[in-house]
Amino acid sequence: MPLIPTRDIGVPAASFFQASSTPFEEQQQDDAGPYRPQIWQLGGRPEVDVDVPITAVFLALFIIGAVAHMTIFQLNRRKGHKFLMSALMFGFCMARIVTCIMRIAWTTHVDNISLGLAAQIFVAVGVIILYVVNLIFAQRLIRASHPRLGWNQIFGVVFKALYGLVAVTIILLIVVTIQSFFTLNTNTHRIDRDIQLYGATCFAILSFLPIPMVFALLAIPRSSPLDKFGRGRWRTKIFILLAGATLICFGAAYRCGTAWRTPVSLMEPMPHYFNKAAFYIANFGVEVLTVYLYAFLRVDMRFHVPNGASKRKSYIPSPNCDEEKGEETAEADDKALHGEDENKAIPARKLSLPRVYSEEEIFDDQDVVPFSSAPTVQRQNPPLSTAIQGENTFNELYVARASPAATFRRQSRPLSTAIEGEESEFFPSPLPTHPMTQRDEILKTIRDVAKGEWKVLVVDEDSRKVLDNVVKEDDILNENITNVEQIDQKRPMNPDMDAVYILSPLPYIVDCLMADFERRRYKNAHLLWTSILPPPLRQRIDRSNMAREQILQFRVLNLDFFPREAQLITFRDPCSFPILYHPACSSLVRQHIADLAQKIVAVCVTLGEYPIIRYYQPRNPQPTHEAHILSGIIARAVQDEIDNFARWNEGFPPLSNRPRGTLYILDRSMDLFAPLLHEFTYQAMAHDLLPINEGDKITYTMTINEGKPNEEIRDMEISEKDKLWVENRHRHMKDTLDQLSGDFAKFIAANPHFANADSDGGNLNVIKDMIAGLPQFQQMKDAYSLHLAMASDSMAVFQTHKLPDIASLEQSLATGLDEDYKKPKNLGDQVVRMLDEAAIVPDDRLRLIALYILHKEGLLRSDINLLSLHARLQPQDQEMFYNLELLGARVFKELKDTKPPSPPMFPPKPPPTSNNEEDLYALSRFDTNIKQLLDHHVAGSLDPITFPFVKPELSAQPVDPSVNISSASLRSAKPTWAKAKLSATEPRQRVIVFMAGGAMFSESRACYEVSAKTSRDVILVTSHMLTPNLFIRQVKELSADRRSLHLPADSAPRKAPAFLFEEEKPKPLPKNPMSIPAQELRPPPPQAIVPQPTGPQVPTKQMGAIKLDGGGKEEKEKKHKEKKKHHFFGSKKDKS
DSSP states (O other), X not given: OOOOOGGGOSSOHHHHHHHOOOOHHHHHTOOSOXXXXXXXXXXXXXXXXXXXXXXXXXXXXXXXXXXHHHHHHHHHHHTTOOOHHHHHHHHHHHHHHHHHHHHHHHHXXXXXXXXHHHHHHHHHHHTHHHHHHHHHHHHHHHHHHOHHHHTOHHHHHHHHHHHHHHHHHHHHHHHHHHHHHTOOOHHHHHHHHXXXXXXXXXXXXXXXXXXXXXXXXXXXXXXXXOOOOSSSOHHHHHHHHHHHXXXXXXXXXXXXXXXXXXXXXXXXXXXXXXXXXXXXXXXXXXXXXXXXXXXXXTHHHHTOXXXXXXXXXXXXXXXXXXXHHOSOOHHHHHHHHTTSOGGGOOOOOOOOOSSOOOHHHHHHOOOOOOOOSSOOOOSSOOOGGGGXXXXXXXXXXXXXXXXXXXXXXXXXXXXXXXXXXXXXXXXXXOOOSSOOOHHHHHHHHHHHHHTTSOEEEEXXXXXXXXHHHHOOHHHHHTTTEEEEEETTSOOOOBTTSOEEEEEOOOHHHHHHHHHHHHHTOBSOEEEEESSOOOHHHHHHHHTOHHXXXXXXXXXXXXXXXXXXXXXXXXXXXXXXXXXHHOGGGHHHHHHHHHHHHHHXXXXXXXXXXXXXXXXXXXXXXXXXXXXXXXXXXXXXXXXXXHHHHHHHOTTOSOOOSSOOOEEEEEEGXXXXXXXXXXXXXXXXHHHHHSOOEESSSEEEEEEESTTSTTOEEEEEEOOTTOHXXXXXXXXXXXXXXXXXXXXXXXXXXXXXXXXXXXXXXXXXXXXXXXHHTOTTOHHHHHHHHHHHHHHHHHHHHHHHTTHHHHHHHHHHHHHSOOTTSSOOOOHHHHHHHHHTOTTSOHHHHHHHHHHHHHHHTOBOHHHHHHHHHHXXXXXXXXXXXXXXXXXXXXXXXXXXXOOOOOOOSSOOOOOOSOSHHHHHTGGGOOOOHHHHHHHHHHHTOOOTTTSOBSSGGGGGSOOOTTOOOOTTOTTOOOTTTTOSSOOTTSOOOEEEXXXXXXXXXXXXXXHHHHHHXXXXXXXXXXXXXXXXXXXXXXXXXXXXXXXXXXXXXXXXOOOOOGGGGSOOOOOOOOOOGGGSOGGGGOOOOGGGOOOOOOSOOOOHHHHHHOOTTTTTHHHHHHHHHHHHTSOTTSSSOOOO
């Protein structure tokens, strides 16, 4: 409140005289001061029984308010946005806390005039902060609705002058108030009173200013589109500001009015407008309401503007804001992202609609989803070289950039904006507040949309694969879904029922969708996208009136990935390898990296992780390795994407007691040995040696009941539901065979009537024959038949192709040590002898030569040709060796090359102390680089130069195993890395490893092994799974013509089928039987007439349909399932 004139100044004057018997005349003789006022003031006499409890209540309320606003400020600051108004509200609450404490102290010590004076000054000073906050909010509204006026230089100067006026006025009032207590000069008191009246009036006007400003911005016609900012409705922002300004204005006006009243002497009764209720309502009461109003309605989200906004349109960042930043460094991007440099801030991206809103839209906030009026880049971008000064070389694509986050940003809205950044009635976008599995999220989303009413689910080919990967169709139908239809296939019209669309953001899918809107195929539409819809496609939907009439919901889900195993996620994108490494695909890299970043963030969001990001950076890359910075580029793109998501989604990351996770971004060039070695664990060996079919399902073709009349060829599925597969896939093949044989022996012991005492129970073929005769154990029979067949087929290849001899040599080449862990000798001679073996297949010869080149770090070109002759390779096979240079390998070297060998990426492991296990698994000595990376991660000894942090400041935090920081603590670094094994009760840290260009099954196994040994949850994420044969083929193709790769980006764009736009032909009416000619109504031939029995008959047909112990359940379930897949003769669920 403004300071009161002399007659009302300081603490309530009556209280001083009530506690003191010193007459006023004696005070005049006391020159020391301060002097007691002689008039009534607001609040009357302080009373311990009344004022202390009331003030204590307000003290508690202000403490809670301070905690709330400081918490909000810190959450925003950690997400990269410094909302200073929250800090100002915290400062106001702290001032009020001090005021309440001093007022309580003065009430109990009424003789202390100085204490009362200080308390009164704090009462007056604190409320000034609320005046400033309301003026800032009003200024933002004006700039958004009338940018020409709001960003005008004169208008900005006016607001700065107001802030300066507030500062000068408060200083004057403090000075004259203190002076009035220390002087008895009448003329000085008169001057002090005039200044105090001026201050009271000035502050009352300032508190009132936001109200006419708001009504003016609504009344004045606008000449430009509304620059929406923050979240929530426009009218809600206006309501919040009007409510807060009205409360503060009421208090200021009341205090100003009482100040202008004629002073009343203490000898007279106290006026009613000075009572205690008036004091607490006009001061603390309205202020507490404002503090909690701004906290509960989250003004930090609603009045949020990007850091550094200083001109028109800066409240709504342009989609090209990254290019406008120019060649900034990664460090500058990081600082700007967190508000440390306002001039280089990266604003959260939103897009503006190229049309003017009506006043009804402004106030009622029909909140049309905005789009950019600037030209936007299509999903398949032109070559990135146009953005890199015309150079269209593969090297320039990677090197000619200073800011990876700026260069490799897709020209569309960030994932965060698409899900949560555009909150509206037309397109509501709720965000899950806790991590869920992909299956749970899909079913929950469908359940929330259906809400008890029957709906149709419409998918496309790609989104159906995502659903089928984790959800059964029956589970979907159980969520009030009558049928699942594919959008590009013929479908019946269903205008009485709503549709739930789960679609991929592709142009031809949008074509099909628009056909549905034009035909009004369904009543209403709930649009759910598996990933972000590019701006041109979304703009097309938004501009369609028919679409707007039918769309009830528009959301982007985190679904664009395929969980393959419990700790393995793929994107099913084998084309990622040539796009990233083929020199002719440079124009596709930019968009592909943006897509990869979006998918990786989708995985993190689904897991509820906001991880610390590190990436692989080769120490001494080869000159031919143009993609050596690939991992860093992807890492910064992911960091930028997930920071944007966190900025716009308050609930991310969800609260958790897990230590903050770590995300490693790697690429295939990190480990070239792993794709070439023979691996002898069950899963890796089977995928390497057997023709396993990789598609929507993983299957193996085998013959059942071979040589018998009921012989059958069947595709057997390999999935997570197969317990035998899950239990044995990471075991060494020898252990797998022992386990399968042992399990079958236990079965024979449990079923002695089935066992053949003369049979050889340890022979695989005998066991297979015995399994074939078990019709009563069908599920167990199929599982054992599959794995026994795969194991026996793998061992047949193992023995026929001399894999033990090859593998022993491969291990020496990969590790640089022989079986005795000593430096091997005469490896070249061993390689030549092995190449001359007739039993070695060409692909194994190719792998062996490639491993020898990697081991020697390059060979003479003539030596490579000589080895190729020994291996009897075709000339085109040698392309594989040459193309390894594109992955960072050194293939050729000169005759007198003196370059020393490169240091290993990780220090060599000491030889084992025990030889038992090593003798048994001498062919599996090699550890993949991912395995070693994870071991060093757990030990806290990972090299920060080879694996730097995207945000270097996170690497400076000390390693403290005792600290347990939640994933919601955004600045935590690596508190649990040094602990090799967590206790059973401690939360498990997640480590996510992304391998660009494909991952091997040996690397997947390493993740499982580290998880089991260290109590970390290690999850491998990759574009696709590689086998050695697939890796060799893809490396060979790096020198092939791009047209022969048949990339989706090079194929002709798909178009929506024409029948979707055609009117359905009416079905012909049934012919009138009366019009049928007589010859068509002739009776059937005698042999076709079946005599009908007369009298009661035995219901043989019905009896035949009855099953013992069935109770009709199977027939009932069949009818129920069939019923759900149809229309139910109406659009709503039967409530009866």
